[in-house]
Amino acid sequence: MIREAEITDKDQLFDLYRMLVPNSKKMNVLEEQIDKIKRDPNNFLLVFDEKGKILGTLTLNICLQALHGLRPYGVVENIIVHENHRSKNIGRKLLQYVEDYCKSIDCHRIMLLSNSTRERAHEFFEREGFNGSISKGFKKYF
Template identity: 75%
Template sequence: MLNICLQALHGARPYGVVENIIVHQDHRNRRIGQKLLQHVEAYCRSIDCHRIMLLSQAQRLDAHRFFEREGYSGSVSRGFKKYL
């Protein structure tokens, strides 16, 4: 899921927030997740987004390695959630 958010900073350029990049375990390691992220990135570039953010559960180390291979840094920001 990709959400496009409006931004008051950065020249009012939007940014993307990605959640739920899910590939069934029977279909992993076929570059499906990579293709999904490439599509997200191409779309975000086409509407002049200045960044893409995503969250991943802290214990999903395989997912973290995947995101890092795709150029995302887990050390830039810290995410917080409050469930209601």
């Protein structure tokens, strides 16, 4: 089942994020941030829950813009499926959930970024209809 994360999911989210960024020294999953995201109508921390086990997660941010009238766009970040449960359509179901939601609110597009070295993930995103050759992503960390 796909649902919004609860503060009680904090430890399982931490474990998933550790798989995404195993060497991060800045990772800090906070219950109050999970709750803040849940209360924000434009931000979603979604989890794939199977009998109380969080097997996948992603963050969806709905962004307003002036370029396309009233149509917002979605940004997907921090998508990760538990390493022991990959190739079981969990990522596909999470992205389909996002796509269905974005269509329901008339989004113009959905974007996502992926670490340039995650080639297996890139293949998955392309199978799901995302085109990695349209844009080039840039990041600046603080």
